Amino acid sequence: MNSLTSVVCDGPEVGYQFPPSYRFYSPAGGIEASGCFMAITTPAEASGPNLERDVLQAFAKAQAAGLAIWSMMGTVQVMSGEPCVRLAQTLEGYRHWVLDEQGAETEEGELCIEGRSLADGYWQRDDLTEQAFVSWQGRRLYRTGDRVRRVAEDAFQYLGRRDDQIKLRGFRIELGEIEAALRSIDGVQDAAVRLLGEGEEASLVGYVELREDGPGRMQIRRMLQRNLPHYMIPGRIVRLTTLPKTASGKIDRKRLPEPV
Template identity: 75%
Template sequence: MGELWNCYGPTEATVWSLMARVELPLGEAGVLLRQSLDGYRHWLLDEHGEAVAVGGEGELCIEGPSLADGYWQRDDLTAQAFINCHGRRLYRTGDRVHRVGEDAYQYRGRRDDQIKLRGFRIELGEIEASLRRLVGVQDAAVRLHGEGDEACLVGYVELREAGALSRVAIRRELQRSLPHYMVPGRIVLLGCLPKTASGKIDRKRLPEPV
């Protein structure tokens, strides 16, 4: 029987920086990003550029001798993506991950998932993380639906077991931990969130709320 390996790394890091064999059967966290290759080190940073401990969520950054010098004739993009953090040159991948252990991460989505709704700047990933922390929730996604006065947040929730939580119960729990403007106006319960071939949430295939 063959082996399945999960390899992670952007072009800016000269491709792979994490590589590990996928252990079957998969645990609840699914396929993890883990085991830095020789010469690489991975950092998980919060929005203030501080290291995130095990159990936290932040942006995955890469340190290593194979990082690119930058983007050709795009000093602005280079300055945004390649940063100096406490004397270390890091590449900001833009990937949000949950640190499940030492050198082991669970992919959560992209850092770009930030929107503005009625004057409030909102991190969709923060709402998704709150949904995933609810007992009975397997996975979740949030997006902005509609425009202008009709715009509202929609939460898509995959439950561990059908009927484990109602839409009303989910919104009530979120109201305890999130400000009112971050609580989705609509909750859509799905048997399974649509995924891409690589296992990421396929946001383009999320259904329209009814």
């Protein structure tokens, strides 16, 4: 990765695109922005530990340097006072829709893409093609699996993956929202949340990877209570030296230990 960074920064090109796992192989463990390049995440992979924080910092540096930032969906803007990156101004040839579970247009739901460049489907995977490519009001759409909120005309805020939404005692909960709240706590390096148990025994468990001066369990819970409703506060907080990772650097949720 040292050699890759050298090639990127020393070369004449002005833009590069990397998946989120790039940060795990970067010597500094983060994303860089300079006059020569900007490392941008792609929608094909979920974001990794503290990636949102790194991206916001990199975007701010790039904008200060007068660089334009784009995703495959549209221009990316860091909105003042918002803890998120807003996607807006859809690229020519694309259109985006937000649909609920019944397929009706809504303000908050699953992001679906319409465009001339949509693939015919997954290679030799009719089951996946049937799930992801749908016909809607005479249009052919691709279901991204991403949950978004429409915040303005042709502007969206990312909320998390559809697969990360669970239901606990009648409440719909985005696990990614709890994880983001945990990662925002000073001293928390990384975090994961899972639902354990069934029925009345079901409960949320939060796993945190702390820095040396990281907060204690009660302190973490108090900080979460400032920003989350009571039903989204994990019943247990498990502190780990490191969260288990896959070979690509993602959290390996199957290896998260049972709380003792």
